[in-house]
Amino acid sequence: MEEPEMRAFTVQNFAHPLEEVDVTTPQPKGTEVVVEVTRCGVCHTDLHLQDGFYDLGGGKRLNLKDRGIVPPLVLGHEIYGKLVAKGPDVSDDQCEIGRYYVVYPWIGCGECEQCLQDHDNLCATPKSLGVARPGGYADQCLIPHPKYLVDVTDLDPSLAATYACSGLTAYSAINKIEIDRENELLVLLGLGGVGMNALNIAVAQGFGRIAVADLDPAKRDFALRAGAHFSFDPGQPEELQTLLSEQGNAAAVVDFVGSTETAASGISMLRKGGIYVIVGLFGGEVTLPLPPLAQRSTVICGSYVGNLAELRELVELAKTGKIAALPVETMPFSKANEALDRLRTGGVNGRLVLAK
Ligand SMILES: [Zn+2]
Ligand SMILES: [Zn+2]
Known part of the structure; x- marks a missing residue:
């Protein structure tokens, strides 16, 4: 009997465009479920997966094939469907059956201590959708267990994806900050899709003094209209100095860029006991004098x-309507x-979502 086929957009070779191919339609066994993908967000991680490596700075690279991630890959981990x-x-x-869900993609081995506590994202042997398992750039996606389906009835499909x-990513980073939310200074570095989402979430959660930084003045203006209280241009160091002299050092900095420059700058603007949360995967490295880390009780935290x-x-917070909607632009899967090219060149305001 001939197996039914479906369309998938795959990395057949690293550093090449995706190819549209026919693959076997998944047939669920045991606890598996299948979602017909109607939206799938496009993420910077997809660019790294297409390239085949992460830049670690100093000329060093983390090659995906050394982690057992080899083509063909079906990308896409912001999956929404039926x-x-x-x-x-x-x-x-x-x-x-027939209901719409957003899919939790950061799936682990299912057996280790982290996975048993539903901290799959910290599993030592991740099997994430769109990375190690086929993802959402396809007609259908196979998911190992229904617990990974989150009901998003009444939410906008593209936004839910x-x-x-x-x-x-934005929510979890903000969740790691334990400061006086109303009164202390929170700085967000980088206003791409994740940074903007973090701003919206921080505003919804009652942070009362938020500063944002981005090289793009249009993004800074947009953030100020979305509820940020201060902004500065990271290319103009005196703007940051003015902010800190007027507002005091930051209690928390969340870095959505993750470059050598943003990390050094972010850590340097903290008050004693302040927390620097690194989220962005741009790449680079930092060298820090160690005694001040101890003396200033600085927290450096990955997320x-x-x-x-x-x-x-x-999703529950989103259903209350408190989080301002991120600008989302849809494009057909084809x-x-x-x-991916538009994301690579930075020509995206908010998030791109593939839709059918
Ligand atoms: Zn992503
Ligand atoms: Zn695990």
Whole structure:
């Protein structure tokens, strides 16, 4: 019997455009479920997966093939769609055929201590959708368990898709900050999709003094209209000096760029006991004198996507209507390469989402 086929946009070779290919339509076994993908967000991680490496700074690279990630890859981890099939071990109360869900993509091995606590995003052997497992740049996506489906009834489909990575990453980073939210200074570095989402979430959660930085004046203006209280141009060091002399040092800095320059700058603007959260994966490295880290009780904290509970919390927060909607632009799946190229050249305000 001939297996049914579906369309997928795949990395066949690193550093090449995606290719549209026919692959076998997934058939769910055991606890597996299948979603028909109707939206899939386009993320910077997709660019790294297309390139085949991360830049670690100083000429060093993290090659994906050394991590067992080799083509062909079906990218796409901001997956929204309709449940169309489920395996024999999935009960009716776990999920409903025909209902729409956003999919938690940061899936782990399912067996280690982190996975058993639903901290899949910290699993040592991740099997994330759109990275190690086939993702959402395809007609359908196979998911190992219905617990990864988050009901997003009543939310805008394109916006809901972006919560799986962009939104979750922003939410989890903000969630790590324990300061006096109303009165202390929070600085957000970088106003791409994740940084803008973080601003919207921080405003919704009652942060009362938020400063934003981006090289693009249009993005800074947009952020000020979206609720940021201060902004500065990171290319003009005197603007930051003025801010800090008027407002005092920052209690928390969240770095959505993650470059050598932004890390050094972010850590340097902290008050004693302040926290620097690094989220962005631009690449680079920092050299720090160690005694001040101890003397100033500085916290340096990495944040990678978020856990399943955080995605559920974020979706609930979104359903209250408190989070301002991120600008989202849709493009057809057939233009996946064009979407990736636009993201690479920085010509995206908010988030690009593939749609059908
Ligand atoms: Zn992503
Ligand atoms: Zn695990």
